[in-house]
Amino acid sequence: MVKILIIDSRSLLIKEIKYSFEDEHYRIDKVCSSQEALSKKYSNYDVVIIDSQIRKKDGFQLCKEIREVSTVPIIMITPQGEDYKKIMALEIGADDCLSNPVNILELKARIKVILRRIQKIEDVGMTSEFKVGDFEINTLGRKVMYQKKHINLTGKEFDLLLFLVTNPGEVFDREYLLEKIWGYEYYGDLRTVDVHIRRLREKIEMNASSPRYILTKWGKGYYFKKS
Structure with missing residues (x-):
């Protein structure tokens, strides 16, 4: 059974999500404040949904704190018309963002994309563990080592790196990466x-300002260059 944790103080949205998802045999847990949320074991959940305006603590801070201890996929809900808050959410580790008022069908679609990514590793034509230069990648454990040191990546960061690494030298524009990695147009x-x-x-x-591996081809897109 898929388990989803909703951290939101708006009872109407929670009811809509529960009604829409529970008919598909999802288990929906909810908390109404950040204080309650911090008591949860996030590894028990497949997806966490956070309202950025949750009571008691800023939702962005809560997202950041969760990301420090867990790689569970996070979807942030941000105010409509405040696009900079979407960027803030992604910067601190959210995997995806939606604006209020939430379209339940779109939310469901985004969650299903995440679940497909978790449950099915794309066939990259390699073994589950392989090396690319100084990188060691485990696709089953979804772990990345660089020069023998573990790199803590979110789910989307791992997917993006894996896709670029397994297509070295090929340039992909942002539209294609958005559709390929996030799963929607x-x-x-x-x-x-x-x-x-x-x-x-x-x-x-x-040196992130002078990258060695993930490079930009100006006007075209991004690509991975082997060392």
């Missing part, structure tokens, strides 16, 4: 890709 926020590329560079590059 471009609806207007290509910055999602840029933010995740920037976070990846900060984690795997010695």
Whole structure:
């Protein structure tokens, strides 16, 4: 059974999600404040949904604290018309973002994309463990080592790195990466890709401002260069 944790103080949205998902045999747990949320064991859940305006603590801070202890996929819900908050959420580790008012069908679609990514590893034509230069990648455990040191990546960061690594030298534009990694067509926020590329560079590059591995072909897109 798929388990989803909703951290939101709005009872109506919680009821809508529970009604929409529980008919598909999902288990929905809910908490109404960040204080309650911090008592949860996030490894018990497949997806966590956080309202950025949750009571008691800023939802962005809560997302950051969860990300420090868990790689559970996080979807943030942010106020409509405040796109900069979507970028903030992605910067601190959210895997995806939606704006209020939430379209339940779109939320369900986004969650199903995440679940497919968790439950089925794309066939990359390699063994579950392989090396690329100084990187050691385990696709089953979803772990990355660089020069024998573990790199803590979110789910989307891992997917993005794996895709680029297994297609070295090939340039992909942001629209294609958004559809391939996030699983839905471009609806207007290509910055999602840029933010995740920037976070990846900060984690795997010695100097993120002068990257060695994930490079930009100006006007074309991003690509991975073997060392």
